[in-house]
Amino acid sequence: MAEEQKPAAPKAPPTMATTPWEDELTEQLKRQFGDRISEFTIGLGQKFLVPSPEAVIPILEYLKLEADFDYLVDVTAVDYPKRAERFDLVYILYSFAGNERIRIKTRIAEGYKPATAVGVHLTANWLEREVFDMFGIEFAGHPDMRRILLPEDWEGYPLRKDRGILQMDDRWVKEHLGIESGQ
Amino acid sequence: MPDSTFLDASELVLNMGPQHPSTHGVLRVILKLDGEKVIGTECVIGYLHRGVEKIAENRTYVQFAPYVDRMDYVAAVSNGLGYCLAVEKLLGVEAPPRAQVVRVILTELNRVASHLIWLGTHALDIGAITPLFYTMREREETLNIFEKYCGARLTNHAFRIGGLQYETYDGFEREVRACCDLLLPRIDEYEELLTGNRIWIGRLKNVGILNAEDCKAYGVTGPMLRAAGVKWDIRKAQPYSGYERYEFEIPTGVNGDTYDRYMVRMLEMRQSVRIIRQAVDGMPAGPIMGKVPKVIRPPVGEVYVSIEAPKGELGYYVVSDNSTQPYRVRVRPPSFVNLQSLDKMARGSLVADVVAIIGTIDIVLGEVDR
Amino acid sequence: MMRVLRTIFLFDLIEGLWVTFRYQRPKHIYTEQYPAQRPKVAERYRGAPRLNNNPETGETLCIACNLCALACPETLIVVGSERNEQTRRKELTTFTYDISRCMFCGLCEDACPVDALELTQDFEMAAYSREGAIWDRQMLEEGPRPTRYKF
Numbered sequence: 001m002a003e004e005q006k007p008a009a010p011k012a013p014p015t016m017a018t019t020p021w022e023d024e025l026t027e028q029l030k031r032q033f034g035d036r037i038s039e040f041t042i043g044l045g046q047k048f049l050v051p052s053p054e055a056v057i058p059i060l061e062y063l064k065l066e067a068d069f070d071y072l073v074d075v076t077a078v079d080y081p082k083r084a085e086r087f088d089l090v091y092i093l094y095s096f097a098g099n100e101r102i103r104i105k106t107r108i109a110e111g112y113k114p115a116t117a118v119g120v121h122l123t124a125n126w127l128e129r130e131v132f133d134m135f136g137i138e139f140a141g142h143p144d145m146r147r148i149l150l151p152e153d154w155e156g157y158p159l160r161k162d163r164g165i166l167q168m169d170d171r172w173v174k175e176h177l178g179i180e181s182g183q
Numbered sequence: 184m185p186d187s188t189f190l191d192a193s194e195l196v197l198n199m200g201p202q203h204p205s206t207h208g209v210l211r212v213i214l215k216l217d218g219e220k221v222i223g224t225e226c227v228i229g230y231l232h233r234g235v236e237k238i239a240e241n242r243t244y245v246q247f248a249p250y251v252d253r254m255d256y257v258a259a260v261s262n263g264l265g266y267c268l269a270v271e272k273l274l275g276v277e278a279p280p281r282a283q284v285v286r287v288i289l290t291e292l293n294r295v296a297s298h299l300i301w302l303g304t305h306a307l308d309i310g311a312i313t314p315l316f317y318t319m320r321e322r323e324e325t326l327n328i329f330e331k332y333c334g335a336r337l338t339n340h341a342f343r344i345g346g347l348q349y350e351t352y353d354g355f356e357r358e359v360r361a362c363c364d365l366l367l368p369r370i371d372e373y374e375e376l377l378t379g380n381r382i383w384i385g386r387l388k389n390v391g392i393l394n395a396e397d398c399k400a401y402g403v404t405g406p407m408l409r410a411a412g413v414k415w416d417i418r419k420a421q422p423y424s425g426y427e428r429y430e431f432e433i434p435t436g437v438n439g440d441t442y443d444r445y446m447v448r449m450l451e452m453r454q455s456v457r458i459i460r461q462a463v464d465g466m467p468a469g470p471i472m473g474k475v476p477k478v479i480r481p482p483v484g485e486v487y488v489s490i491e492a493p494k495g496e497l498g499y500y501v502v503s504d505n506s507t508q509p510y511r512v513r514v515r516p517p518s519f520v521n522l523q524s525l526d527k528m529a530r531g532s533l534v535a536d537v538v539a540i541i542g543t544i545d546i547v548l549g550e551v552d553r
Numbered sequence: 554m555m556r557v558l559r560t561i562f563l564f565d566l567i568e569g570l571w572v573t574f575r576y577q578r579p580k581h582i583y584t585e586q587y588p589a590q591r592p593k594v595a596e597r598y599r600g601a602p603r604l605n606n607n608p609e610t611g612e613t614l615c616i617a618c619n620l621c622a623l624a625c626p627e628t629l630i631v632v633g634s635e636r637n638e639q640t641r642r643k644e645l646t647t648f649t650y651d652i653s654r655c656m657f658c659g660l661c662e663d664a665c666p667v668d669a670l671e672l673t674q675d676f677e678m679a680a681y682s683r684e685g686a687i688w689d690r691q692m693l694e695e696g697p698r699p700t701r702y703k704f
Contacts, residue, residue: 246660248658249626249656249658320583327595330594334597334599334659335598335599349597375568375572376569376573
């Protein structure tokens with residue numbers, strides 16, 4: 001379970017200790033989607049797969065219809081600003097029949113508009129709105145792509161790592177509430 | 184055909200504003216009405232957004248634990264349990280058995296306390312004012328136990344990463360047993376007041392029906408899903424913190440309407456008392472804190488852990504990059520996801536039913552908005 | 554037949570009302586008459602902070618190690634110290650605690666190695682201004698002084 005560190009000068013960034021995941025479900029997915037899924041891994045006892053961004057919605061549909069993953073638990077994103085493909089879009093699915101959870105992680109660049117999952121799972125409606133609100137990832141085809149938690153005319157996307165917590169936008173509070181800063 | 188005037192307009196837009204006694208917090212619901220019937224709703228949330236996920240990236244793991252209580256402030260212990268379980272999984276430690284048993288006792292007391300508030304406020308919205316006082320009185324007993332154990336009644340910060348901070352005080356077991364003995368007859372009293380009451384049945388039966396497929400499609404969990412007939416509880420499906428050792432049943436409903444959700448939550452309170460009794464009887468001796476390093480610095484990784492909070496599935500997705508502060512903490516709030524189904528349930532019902540439906544979803548705005 | 558009678562004579566409503574009437578006796582009154590009767594809080598209650606002194610010598614127990622300031626999630630403790638050249642130890646000069654931002658989470662109390670900083674059972678901490686909520690060392694050492702009301 002070691003971090004991958006080279007003893008000489010440039011250290012590779014440490015990654016999670018993982019083992020490859022292979023079972024019947026991965027065989028089915030490989031047959032169906034081929035090389036659009038780049039890895040199947042198990043980390044800390046939890047299974048996840050990394051497809052390419054366009055393949056996410058077909059995979060969600062396939063999993064819902066064929067493998068009984070009928071409950072979309074969460075849609076969220078993580079920001080890695082130093083990578084070229086900045087955001088890590090994460091979908092967590094659960095199957096009532098099989099009692100197991102899997103994660104689907106894709107890497108998308110800034111400005112890319114992933115397809116919405118609302119057609120497959122109705123839960124994704126507000127969850128994707130929140131991802132848009134916090135990260136600025138717009139979902140193509142979403143029925144109502146607006147900010148959900150922050151006011152409509154807020155500038156900026158808080159959970160991105162470009163701005164720290166003390167540099168958050170205070171134009172809105174100055175204008176609407178008349179106070180110096182929200183901090 | 185005369186020209187239509189504004190008097191002929193059939194759609195009325197009514198604002199159930201953020202300041203409203205029945206919205207359980209600052210929730211704004213814009214209702215489109217046709218007379219008294221609701222033809223569409225829209226929820227506007229975010230009035231209580233405090234940026235907890237952004238704060239998490241700027242605090243160490245131990246320092247973030249008090250913030251977590253303030254999301255679902257009615258049932259704060261469950262939030263703490265979920266967070267501690269997630270970080271413990273990242274670190275690869277497990278709390279010792281005694282700590283797990285005390286955690287179960289406090290979490291189930293917390294569940295009873297949360298359902299008591301739900302019952303009191305829901306009955307108050309419907310118009311029955313008396314149960315509110317009685318449930319608050321019972322909640323005082325559970326809050327006294329929390330206060331004596333960890334020092335705070337509401338935002339407890341009861342658990343630490345790796346186990347517990349405080350040993351149980353003298354008389355803990357005696358008081359917990361006394362509380363259980365007090366609760367069951369009082370739950371019977373609430374049922375006497377409400378269950379057979381024709382006004383209650385008339386207001387709640389066949390209101391806000393959400394059947395099982397819709398529940399799964401909308402991602403609704405918790406008592407709402409169980410009232411629709413799906414016998415699913417994370418405590419039984421993927422047990423955590425020693426829940427597999429206790430015997431309890433999962434109450435389910437039939438129709439998925441508001442009355443079934445009421446019955447499911449009342450039965451859940453009874454099952455919680457049953458779990459607490461078993462836990463107190465079988466409490467092992469031993470250490471209360473696992474082997475956790477002084478400075479918590481989990482290896483690189485990510486984990487998703489979810490627990491059965493009183494309101495549904497509360498999940499924590501924690502990403503760590505081997506520093507003392509988490510890289511990303513995502514909280515999957517049950518109230519946020521359950522609230523999406525308000526639109527589906529409220530269409531076609533009356534305005535008074537919207538109040539009942541908001542009450543039965545059991546939302547806490549601190550959790551919806553984080 | 555019984556069902557018709559129960560419906561006409563409002564049996565289910567009377568059962569509920571009977572529960573309420575049972576609670577009309579004065580011994581069931583649960584209200585606490587505050588502020589005449591101050592509620593007893595638990596020993597571990599996390600209330601107002603206090604800096605403890607050594608009971609025999611009267612000197613402060615604080616060793617100015619700054620652990621409480623590092624543990625606080627809100628970074629509202631400021632510990633000022635100067636180094637005493639004779640004993641080669643740090644001595645406490647100023648200690649500032651901001652009650653208005655405090656969450657009363659107890660992490661500072663847990664972090665203190667000598668039990669100098671303690672959260673007491675006092676919960677009445679109102680002040681007349683924002684500056685009154687920033688407590689300095691003297692206020693912290695005096696401890697809580699709840700007002701007693703006489704009616």
